[in-house]
Amino acid sequence: MGAELESRLAGVREGIADAASAAGRSVDELTLIVVTKFHPASLVRELHGLGVTDVGENRHPEARDKVEATADLGLTWHFIGQLQTNKAKQVARYADAVHSIDRPELVSALSSETRTIDGFVQINLTADAGRGGTSDADLEVIVERVLDAPGIVLRGVMAVAPLDADPRAAFATVRRASERVQKLAPNAQALSMGMSHDYREAILEGATHLRIGTAITGNRPV
């Protein structure tokens, strides 16, 4: 596992550097979030040993357990999955960032007077409301809610490119949504987009936060 993990991580880092250079951007603008869902805390520990600082998880309580098991490492934890309102308060206690903010009730549940997290508003790029993410029409409404919520610093927007569409075009849509967000929140410039199979296109469209799982970890255990 060790050597393979190291070489897959190196391959992705090279791919990121390559795409950044093609886009005329610096890799310093890019945060690599390694998605470790379904993998054990020991893998997170190995990744830390290879210089990984940011980790992504999509389910509570799996995320909570891994945060506890690796608390000595000082990692930055990103919650990237669809989040039920009744679990949000717990997630807000351990996550450093939540990328899947998509409705007003979730904003209220994540908001806190005692702990601050980074927030990304997720945009749904499909016609299927069950996929998570706000509809285009509701974008400004959610953004205003986050801006009014104590304990959430709006960093930007997040999206998953639909499987059946051209990723570059999908990411261009996200970039345009981000421009709308920045009219309300000039500092919320982050773009969380790009996964194992489309991070190059995401970087070319301005991604700042890449969420990459299998290209680094190998296939997820079932």
Ligand SMILES: *Cc1c(COP(=O)(O)O)cnc(C)c1O
């Ligand atoms: C699993 C997941 C990823 C990583 O996907 P890979 O294809 O394994 O890179 C990124 N974002 C979200 C929201 C995910 O659930």
